[in-house]
Amino acid sequence: MSELLVECAKRLKLSQLRSHIEELTAEEVQFLEKLFTREIEQREQSKLNLLLKQAQLPQSGQEPYEWQHVQLPKTISKEELLDGAFLEKRENLILYGGVGTGKTYLSKCIALNAITRYGHKVRFYTVAGLVNQLIDANQKGQLNRLMNQVDKLDLLILDELGYIPLGKEGAELLFQVISMCYEKRSIIITTNLQFGQWNHVFGNQVLTEAVIDRLIHHSHLTIFTGESYRYRHSSIRS
Template identity: 60%
Template sequence: MLAMAEINYIRLETNTKGRSYSSVAKQMEVDRRTVKKYSEMEDFSPEAKPVQRRRAKVMDPVKPIIDKWLLEDMGKEKKFRRTAQRIYDLLVNEHGFQGSDRSVRDYVAKRKVALFEESDEAALPLETIAGTAQVDFGEAPFKHRGEEMIRPFLVLSQPHSNSFLFQVFPSQNRECFLQGMTNMFTFLEGVPHTIRFDNLSPAVKKVLPNGERQLTDEFARFVAHYGFKYEFCNPGSGNEKGHVESMVKYKRKLNLLISQSCLPDISGRQLEWQGIHMNGNITKEDILNGVFIERKENLILYGGVGVGKTLMAALAGWNSIQENWKRVRFYTVAQLVNSLLEANEKGTLGKLYKQIESLDLLILDELGYVPLHKQGAELLFQVINLCYEKRSVIVTTNLQFGQWNHVFGDPILTEAFIDRLIHYSHLIVFNRDSFRHKDSLMNQ
């Protein structure tokens, strides 16, 4: 077969310049049929090599044994399941296995995935009964007085309506447990007729041999007062209250995403949409529902000081986390540049770039407020380059594009930055007065 350079030359001479096959063949000292073949060839894809499937002589006899063990382990707690190394040792000691541990580990890893997928497909839908509930404690990061800390939270879930309530407490003691349930009953204006619990120490003093529970005095009085029927899971069988377990995980993950986002608190604030001009390719709903994130598009929010640019950016971030479980990170441009410079100095820039690459949405607030020196501007350009066509960016700015050179200090870098940012972007213009000026005491 000829080299690609020779093939390209043949196609250029015959198809573009119109030379005859014979003259090209004589010049290249190849057969005329070869020149004709490559001149008329349409598909240059390499031929697919047939997949060779060979019998694994060592593994085939023990595969049914491994499958049996893996199926048995699916019904056990994780800590009691056989590891790949344990399976290998059993095969060697009990079945005279002659293969390598690597072969066993590879097979076990692949079969676990396949077996669990088969298990999910074979699962039966659970029936839920109206008026039943499940209760459990969880832990997650929360912000208290500006400080982030791990706090327990009590969850009451209602499987039939797929809803839940939660309340954060300083502890998982009896007082918090009973007060939390009281607060939730008050909020619901009623009491579920049956509630399932784990064997929480605030409720259960002792698990008796016959499966009965010795209740704490306070919980027994609480049950008598509210008149609900209680059920307890078997020890070590949290799956028996799977709905509340899922709600605990849901709240824990949600709080983790919120904590990592560093979004500003906008509770109690509403965005007024009057005076906000958008092009025809994006709507208010696209911003609030995160449609632009799914499309990997950017938003450039342009307007004066105090017109609501940061509020819109934060609102889009909060909605994308709470509704769509997106990974979001909010920075002012100055904060991000300082973090980049510090990471570059410490040799951890790659780690910071990986964190940014894991995001679905990056929010850069206040572009234009502080000019950047050369190294900071170059590092910020690398961030935009990382996000290009892979994740969405929201930029808020009070400068027109023609003034961005004042921020970056380099016309070429500014042009490259704008080029990558605006390629898949929507410009949203805030043409209105500052709400801070409007609400100022000096104007009253």
């Protein structure tokens, strides 16, 4: 009996065929193996394309990541970061550093690996973009629908925390998202602010402390130093 054909039939949920494989000729087995293998490959590629589309990752270059200005904590290695080992533990990443130091690009690299290697469901938002969607959905009575979309994720990326204050409604809605994710899925946050400055974003000390408490309970703080990548490659500098 062809083990390959049995496995293909199982993956394609062709239970009736599996019970009749022994009745097939060698030529029929060979033909079906090629046919089913091609079908599985096409389905996997379609699934991958859909996951990449749904992730809404930012457009950027594909050059190798430069690690010389990244300070990793002792709790996680570069390999564990890129392999997404923290996802299985429902841990968070907080990427802290100045503008243009590579925080967003690293979060994209991690997301791509999580999708292409393991088929994880990922969604990338700027904090401002998500908050605007939350407010709009709340006003239209569609907040549960948006929350359900987040609830299906394996990894939520919140980019650019700290660039603008969120306002009372936006801060409270973002807190709801973070609370919903707590110990259920991983969050990556990129920020240019130290924890002590997050109150400027959330506008409420109690709410700020509650957000930080949930994020840092199972988290790894990675610090980015050096100057802006865009500034280093700018014609103005020369």
